[in-house]
Amino acid sequence: MATGPKKPSKPYRRSPSGQRGDRTGHKGPRNKTTRAPKRVERLERDPKARPPLVAIVGRPNVGKSTLLNALARSLVAIVEPTPGVTRDRVGVLTTLADRTVEVVDTGGIGIVDAQGLAPHVERQVETAIGMADVVLFVVDAKEGITALDHEVAKRLRMATDRVLLVANKAESNRVTWNLGEMSALGYGEPLAISAKEGLALDKLEARIAERLPAGPTTPYKLPPPEVKVAIVGRVNVGKSSLVNALLREERMIVSEVPGTTRDSVDVRLEKDGEAVVLIDTAGMRKEKAVQNSLEFYAQRRTERAMRRADVTVLVLDATSDVSRIDREVAGYAVEERHPLVIVANKWDLAPEGLAIETFVDYINKTLKGVDYAPVLFVSALKRLNVFRVLQVARDLHRQAQTRVATADVNKAVRAAYALRRPRAVSGKVGKIFYGTQVDVSPPSFVLFVDDPAMFEDAYKRFVENRFREMLPFKDVPLKINFKARQRSPSKNLLGPKPE
Numbered sequence: 001m002a003t004g005p006k007k008p009s010k011p012y013r014r015s016p017s018g019q020r021g022d023r024t025g026h027k028g029p030r031n032k033t034t035r036a037p038k039r040v041e042r043l044e045r046d047p048k049a050r051p052p053l054v055a056i057v058g059r060p061n062v063g064k065s066t067l068l069n070a071l072a073r074s075l076v077a078i079v080e081p082t083p084g085v086t087r088d089r090v091g092v093l094t095t096l097a098d099r100t101v102e103v104v105d106t107g108g109i110g111i112v113d114a115q116g117l118a119p120h121v122e123r124q125v126e127t128a129i130g131m132a133d134v135v136l137f138v139v140d141a142k143e144g145i146t147a148l149d150h151e152v153a154k155r156l157r158m159a160t161d162r163v164l165l166v167a168n169k170a171e172s173n174r175v176t177w178n179l180g181e182m183s184a185l186g187y188g189e190p191l192a193i194s195a196k197e198g199l200a201l202d203k204l205e206a207r208i209a210e211r212l213p214a215g216p217t218t219p220y221k222l223p224p225p226e227v228k229v230a231i232v233g234r235v236n237v238g239k240s241s242l243v244n245a246l247l248r249e250e251r252m253i254v255s256e257v258p259g260t261t262r263d264s265v266d267v268r269l270e271k272d273g274e275a276v277v278l279i280d281t282a283g284m285r286k287e288k289a290v291q292n293s294l295e296f297y298a299q300r301r302t303e304r305a306m307r308r309a310d311v312t313v314l315v316l317d318a319t320s321d322v323s324r325i326d327r328e329v330a331g332y333a334v335e336e337r338h339p340l341v342i343v344a345n346k347w348d349l350a351p352e353g354l355a356i357e358t359f360v361d362y363i364n365k366t367l368k369g370v371d372y373a374p375v376l377f378v379s380a381l382k383r384l385n386v387f388r389v390l391q392v393a394r395d396l397h398r399q400a401q402t403r404v405a406t407a408d409v410n411k412a413v414r415a416a417y418a419l420r421r422p423r424a425v426s427g428k429v430g431k432i433f434y435g436t437q438v439d440v441s442p443p444s445f446v447l448f449v450d451d452p453a454m455f456e457d458a459y460k461r462f463v464e465n466r467f468r469e470m471l472p473f474k475d476v477p478l479k480i481n482f483k484a485r486q487r488s489p490s491k492n493l494l495g496p497k498p499e
Contacts, residue, residue, distance in 0.1 A: 051093065051100045052212045055132035057156070059148040060107075062140045063168040067195040068105040071096065071205075090265055097209035104128050134162055134211045136204075137185075141167040141192060144178035145185065153185040164207055165190040171197055225268065225275040227397040229390070230309035232302060234284050234325040237317045238345040241380035243267060243280045246390065248383075271390055279305045284325050306332060310400070310441070311339045311393040318344040318359070318377070319351075322366040330367045337442035337477045339396035340373040343389060347377040372468060374475050399476045400441045408471065409435045409445060416466035422459045430454030433485050443478050448485040455482045 054071075056064045072092045091104040106128045129135055137156060139149050156163050167179055170192035182190045191207060193200040231239045247269060269276045281302040306312050312333045316326055333340045342363060344350075350359075356377060364371045374392050378385040413435045422430045435447040445467070449455060464478050 051102055052133040052215065053091075053102045053104060053128075053131050054096075054134045054136060054208060055104045055106060055128040056136045056138060057106050057129060057152065058138035059146065059152055062138045063195050064138050065090075065105050067136070067138060067166070067168060067193075068092070068103055070195040070198060070201055071103050092266075096205040099209055099212055099215070101208070101212065104132070129156070129159055132159075132162060133213055134164060134208055135159055136166050136208075137163050137187060138166045138168050139182060139185075139190065141170040141178055141190075145181055149185065153187065157186070160187070162211065163187050164211060166204065167192045168195055170194055171199065225277040227311055227394055228277040228279065228309045229311050229313055229393045230279040230281060230305045231313050231315060232281050232284065232306060232329055233315035234323060234329075237315045238380045239315050240280055242313075242315060242343070242345065242378070242386060242389070243278050245380045245383045245386040246278060269390075271387075274394075276390060276393075279309055281305050284329055303332070306338065307336060309338070310397045311341060313341045313343055313389060313393065315343045315345050316363075318347045319349050322363065327367055330370050334369045334477065337479055339393075339400050339442075339476045340370055341389060341392050341396065342367070342370070342373050342375045344375065344377045345380050348379040348382055348384065372475055372477070396476055399473055400443060402443065402472050403440060404437055404471055406434075406436045409437055412467055412470040413447065413463075415470060416463050419466070420459075420462060422455050425454050428454065439479075442476065443473050445478065445480045447480060447482050449482050450485065452482040452484055 056067055058064055068090065072094045074092070091102050093100060093102050095101075096103075135156060137152065139145065165182065165185060165187040167182060167190040170179070171194045179190055179192055191200065191204055193204055195201070231243060233239055247267060265280045267278045267280065269278055284302060314326070314329055314333065316322060330340065330342075344359060344363075359377075360375050363375055374396075376385065376388055376392060378389065380386060413432055417432050431450045433448045433450070435445055438444050438446050447463070460480060460482065464480055467478055467480070468474055
C-alpha cells in the first residue's frame, strides 16, 4: 500500500469532543492563519454537445430556488422558507434572451445541516461553479450583507470573471441602502430583482446573455430522450446510489441519512448513442410519517415523476422485507398502467444462501398484480449489473409502444375464449365477437362483446395474461376494455316503421 509524505508532529491535538488541547488538557495557541480561498477548477464542457450553463449560488434562503423557477417559467424546484431545502443540483433547460441555456440551482453555501450533509452539498456547489459559464451570486436585498455572504464572495474569487451579483427580494425601494453596501463584496454594483414578483428579470436575462460564450442565437434543442425512467422507492434503499452508478459520477448526494433527496431531479444520460432521462425522486414515506410541508411536496413530486415517466424503476432493499410503502408504490404503477422494473439493490449484502428464484417468488407473493414485471438484482455501490436496468427499461418502453395487427389480436381472442369461457350468468355465457388495439403506452385494446356485465374481473385478468403470452407484450401492463357491440341499423327503403 502506497504511503504519503510523513506529516510533521503537532504539539496540540483536537480531542474527540472538539475541544482544543493536548492530553493534559492544556489549551494550545489561539493564533489563527487566514486561509486562502479554495480554487474552483473550471471544468471543460463541449459547447456543441451541451448549451451554456448558468449556476445559481449563494447562502441559504436568499431565493435561489425561486429564481430558478422564475427563469425556467415552471415549478422545477421546491420552494420553502426553511433554509437548506435544496441539496442536489437541480437543472433545467430554458431560453433566456434568445439563447438556450441550462440553469442549475444549488444548495446554500455554509448551510448548517442537522443531518450532517453540508459537506456533500458543498461538493455539489463546487462542481456546479466549475461547470458554469455564468455564476449568479444571489444575496438578500432585504437583509443586507452578512458574514456568510462575504464567505461566499471569497469562495467565488477564483471565478470572478464569470460572476454576476444579483440582489433578490428587492420588491420595495427601502432596500436602496443595502444595495449600496453590496459593492463591498467585490463584484460591482448588484442587479436588484424580485424573483417572486418577476421584477427586472428581463434585465437579468440580458446581463446573462452578455456574459455567455459565443454561440448560436437560435433556440438550442437537445434530441428528445428515448425513454424517461423514474427511480422510485422508500427512503434509504439506494435510489441516488443507482443514479450515480449509471452516470459514473457523484451527481446525486448519497448518505445513510433517510430522506437525503428532496427534489425530483432529472438527469440526462447518453448511452450507446441514445439519450435517457433518469428521474431521481425523494423516498416515499407513510402518510402519517410525513412531518412537514417539505416532505409533503417531496411525496407529491415523486408521484408526478411517475406519471410523466415512460418506465418506473421500483428499488427494493434486498436486505430487508418488502414494506407497505413498496406495495403502495407498486400499486400506483399498476393503477397508472406503467411499465415496471423491480430492482433488488444491495444484493451483495443479501443473506448467505438466498437464491434468486426464492426472492422472486417472495416478491410475486408480496407485490400483488406485478408478476409480469422483470426483477433485477444489482449492487449500486459496487456497480454490479446496474446497466442492465437501462437495457430492460428500454425494452419495456419499446414493448409499450408496439402496435399489432387486428388479425393477431383476434387470433389471441379466439385462443383465449376457446381455452376458457366466462362464467355463465342466469344460464347465459358472454360472447366475444372481435377485438382491436386502439392505443399504445399502455397497449390498449377494445373487445366487442354482447354484454360487458357478463365478464367479471377474473376473466378480464385471464384474457390479459393470454394476451401477454401470445402478443409481444410479455413484460408490460395492458389495458383491455370490454364494450357492447353496436349493431348497424337495418336498411329500410320505405323508411322507419310506424309506431
